[in-house]
Amino acid sequence: MIEVSLRAFGKIQLFAMSLLLAGMAMAHLPTPLEAEEAAEAAANYQRYCALCHGNDREGYAADNAPSLRSRSLIASGGLGYLYSATYYGRPGTAMAAYGSQFGGPLEQSDLINLVRWLAEESGVEEFLSLPREPIKGDISLGAELYQRDCASCHGAEGEGIDAPALAHPMFLSSVSDAFIRYAIAYGREDTPMIGYAELLEDEELDALTAFLRSRASGWDAPEVALRSPPEAHEYILHPNGETPAFELREGRFVAAESVEQAMRLGQRMVLLDARAMSDWQRAHIPGAVPVPYYREPERFIGDMPDDGTWIIVYCACPHAASGRVVDALRAHGIPNTAIIDEGVIVWTQRGYPIQAGW
Ligand code: HEC
Ligand code: HEC
Known part of the structure; x- marks a missing residue:
């Protein structure tokens, strides 16, 4: 998972991140945070994230921000996914980039502890090691199923309505096909996203995954020159x-x-x-x-x-x-x-x- 997520990172980030997250990439959770680090991460969560994701990470406090405590998300995405989503944000949605490189308020070390804290709080005991290979499927069947079953929440073009923007280039560049398929098959507990494993055939799940992947338009970490705010x-x-x-x-x-x-x-x-x-x-x-x-x-x-x-x-x-x-x-x-x-x-x-x- 970590390698896949790292595709989203810029060149400078890549090296630092691979060092910092090395050892966290395995299926087991990293060593628990020290009490002081955990308290600081919890405070950062309240200050920066609770506004939309809710005081208890349940999501939907504002703006349809998704749950940050569903085991499905955390076990399948691991730290790499949480990190890249928070660091780079989702330009064009309410989810900002929190990394300091973009003018966001969090340094890399704070952000790493914040995502470790999210993983600990979720109670997930292991990250899944999902396969990295692309999933093949019938894209036109996927497009049909998507309009039938998914567009009402995720938008006809995958732009997101009251559910995340699935065609977002940043999202698609930071996840593997297996991550997408897992979300469709098992859903996200305690959210409107139900699991489709019982409702759809395997080929249909593959078709939907292949269709969503076909919407990727490529994404690279932007070059950023920060400007001074007005006086x-x-x-x-x-x-x-x-x-x-x-x-x-x-x-x-x-x-x-x-x-x-x-x-x-x-x-x-x-x-x-x-x-x-x-x-x-x-x-x-x-x-x-x-x-x-x-x-x-x-x-x-x-x-x-x-x-x-x-x-x-x-x-x-x-x-x-x-x-x-x-x-x-x-x-x-x-x-x-x-x-x-x-x-x-x-x-x-x-x-x-x-x-x-x-
Ligand atoms: C102003 C509202 C807002 C705030 C504040 C906010 N987020 Fe988000 N966040 C969102 C929205 C909306 C999305 C879904 C975006 C989309 O359509 O893909 C999101 C998505 C995410 C995701 C991807 C989740 C998934 O299911 O794929 C993560 C991880 C995340 N946010 C973490 C954070 C963290 C950590 C903070 C605090 C540092 C934070 N967010 C602050 C609105 C917010
Ligand atoms: C009733 C509304 C609804 C429908 C219908 C729906 N979803 Fe979702 N979906 C959601 C919501 C809400 C989330 C975010 C859940 C959370 O983590 O809080 C989500 C999450 C996802 C995710 C994970 C996105 C991420 O950022 O981690 C994928 C992939 C996904 N849906 C695909 C689909 C597909 C494919 C279909 C059709 C088969 C579908 N969804 C149907 C509401 C819906």
Whole structure:
């Protein structure tokens, strides 16, 4: 499994990772974390992951983030899969890259302990050693079965609806065919993903696996040049512009359309990006200031205007991370705050302005 996962890693990572995860690649779990390391990993989980994956790793706290405690996931994916999914994230979904190389908050050693902790907490006693060979199957049969049985949750194009994006290039580049087939056959306990082993013939499971594999478009770790965030005196966009007349749904949410219009009209406001810093680095709404959901309020509240300038917050989720930041602003008495209702994924799909980084 580890070799397969490493295909996703960039060249520099490859060497360091093979050293660090060497010895963890076997079917047995690595040596248990020391108490202090485990406590630190648990705290990192709460700070960075619980928002979407739930306080107890059960998934679905926000944004259909999958369970991180299903034995099926952890036994079949092992540390390598958990690591690459967290380090690189899934660009285009709410799952950010948490590796520091991309501007994320976690160093490699923290991340390794975090995935070791996830494995320990899951209670899995052994990782499966799944075969690495490609699985052959009838792709056109797989395409038919996919539309019949899977598209309602995973999307007609595998783009993910309320279930993970299976055609995602990063996902497909980090898993073996056997991992995919295992997930289809046995599902993921305590989640909407049932096992199809009893419902489909072996050839049908192979066909679905081969079909999903055929959607891979290749993926390589991106080259990243990190940029500096705006400074406090640059926060207000169009300082001389008029004040926008936003109407809020439930006193909290503003339509993406209204924000886009206010930008076009050169109206005065502050835009905050509540996603992980790496997401801001990758692409953000022009002029947006990164205030990741995991930053302590004391570190950003003081820099916010308190003269009634609108402060508009967004994330991918579309309300979880931005909600946390807006709650902090409101708790500190800052007026005129709102969340972009549809979130930045819909914003991007509509062709509204985006400034791309890596
Ligand atoms: C803003 C919400 C959000 C946060 C915060 C978040 N994730 Fe995720 N995560 C997601 C979503 C959504 C997916 C599924 C993406 C897709 O469609 O493939 C995901 C997928 C994953 C996967 C792949 C799971 C699988 O079943 O294949 C792993 C592993 C993961 N996240 C780990 C983490 C860890 C560890 C953290 C904290 C460092 C974290 N995530 C923080 C939203 C989030
Ligand atoms: C009722 C909705 C639903 C249907 C139908 C469904 N899935 Fe899933 N599937 C999910 C969810 C939700 C997850 C994530 C579960 C978790 O780990 O929390 C998932 C996970 C997966 C995974 C693992 C992805 C990963 O990131 O680890 C694969 C592979 C998969 N499904 C394939 C299929 C295929 C193929 C079919 C059709 C035969 C199918 N699914 C039908 C909801 C569904």
